[in-house]
Amino acid sequence: MPLLGFGTWQITGSDAVTATAAALESGYRHLDTATVYGNEAEVGRALAESGVARDDVFVTTKCPPDRAGRERETLEQSLEALRTDHVDLWLIHWTTDSADERRAVWEAFVAAREAGLVRDIGVSNYSPAQIDELVDATGVKPAVNQIKWSPLLYDAGLVRELADREIVLEGYSALRGGTLTDATISGIADRLGRTPAQVIVRWHLQHGFVAIPKSTRPERIAANADVAGFELSDDDMAALDGLGSSRRQ
Template sequence: MAETPDVPTETAALPNGGAMPLLGFGTWQLRGDDAVRATGAALEAGYRHLDTATMYRNEAEVGRALAESGVAREEVFVTTKCPPDRADRALDTLRASLEQLRTDHVDLWLVHWPVGGAGRDVELWQRFVEAQQEGLAREVGVSNYDPALIDEVTDATGVRPAVNQVEWSPLLFDAGTVAAHRERDVVLEGYSTLKGGTLEHPTVVGIAERLGRTPAQVLVRWHVQHGIVVIPKSANPDRIRANADVGGFELSADDVAALDALGG
């Protein structure tokens, strides 16, 4: 691995003219000093996209790491999420997130998962639109939504989610899902990419061994080449750096097709 990670620079275009780095650092399950150290290590390695959530209970630690990193706030794309059980106090939840994160806005605020119930997802999405109008969130999006629900909230408000974050890996690849998001001009973002047996899958391991890369690097690179956002998480500084070191190689078309086929 290179001493300085070769971090991919590709981004996804967002509705308001912003750019979302395809590589982000996930912070789920990182708490306390571990969260501060890991987030700091990610920023030092060159990540410029941090993903957290109210329910992760680590926004203060992520905010501290960013503040202490020496990296300018405007250089880092910050995402947080609102749990649907706070739908009736969504804007207060976001303001609390901003205080914890030590910033006056997030670059992306996501509905963490659907609320359910007649009209309730639309009601919450209206609060998200208000947050964007107030400048508290530059972009707003959703997580764990299907295309029909994306259409429902878009049709009701005239504002489409900029991003949909879903569980994603070669084992879950579905060309129809990719196409549905592209047709709607919604950025697809994957989470839990390194879970579910992906790191041990013989196809992934075989490609990694042939290229002299780690299975995690193959999985991150696969996302980047598809134009899908990926947010690998680790508490280990060496793995954090390795997971970002994917800018210096490409998967062949055959390798991408072999990985895509795992979702079949």
Template structure:
């Protein structure tokens, strides 16, 4: 299965990002390697890591040993806030750890500390993209005013903003603000703030003979919101990947949206 066999979203004319990804936070060492290998075997074609996760070497090893073509696996990593001013050095270190010539997406993991300007960091990410070290660049944990600051200063919007997202955090206006700016919204920790025993989710899950977690993931995908569930349990990894036969109705989508505060 190639990554284009799954629903994707365009980041640019030549870069498409699978809407379902595999998160690797806290998945380190041999356990992290085994989890990524299991995810790729289960059909994931998008792996999300970060310099601060300390597992880029394991992620890269799993990608290489998966038997998949490099172009069929979308790899994201992130610049930590303590590396501001050492952007090029950091992406080059990440590429060496991953064993890759380039990543598909490089993100600013968190905005620089309060009062610091994100624009110089953003310019460095754009330069890394233009140098071919990454195919696309974006940010993580940015609010809308900070996104606008980058756009106004450079004329280039981040391709992606990765933020905490789930049905209970659904914010129609914030979703619209990303769409209006041409920024793909990517959600992390989809289950952490979700009550998987919520009657709405259990009812919809029962109607489709799937788990509430699968409903949550399909809800993200149907909104064209990238989602990166994380697990180190092979069975759960496989179940979380098995969402493409589900089709939520418009009414079910509205019911889940209504769980947002």
């Protein structure tokens, strides 16, 4: 699973086609979409027309839990829209209040993996306790937990809990919530001659978190992926980590 992916939330219609195409041209090899985004067909079209081999791109989509009982049908619709016979990662998009429903949906996900329709399965917006509940019920742990994440939300305890369970932390909305205008992030960016978005993406990668920045502007899509030419120092990483701690106090 590439640590850098292209997020497509709120990108629809022709914008989704052109943005996804720009991402693939810029070197992204991980695409993140979802049933509720309403853009799987556009993402699939961009991938099919890109000239990039399907096996070279890691594709994630998500199933809303209100499709309980129709998981297989929902997945088959996603595969048709994406023009592929499998996805690399299928996530439960959010949790519900019903433990029985959470278990039943997860069991359907396990069955889809066993049928070869998905390479791996995971969850989104789940707590460690809810993840443990799934594992206790089925013996199968999620590969990934996709959560809202940025330096401003950094929680070392949560990082440890997911690492202890050998579950990948994937962050979404990293470039929202004031991160691009935060003084600490902007200061590091100015000193390094980089954009705040590049600093945030680089922070994810150095921690081993998966980042899925999104944009509809080709120049920003390319810039967000241009993070290999610099490194954040230990002091920079500590300063960024501290933003989340200070907010929780």
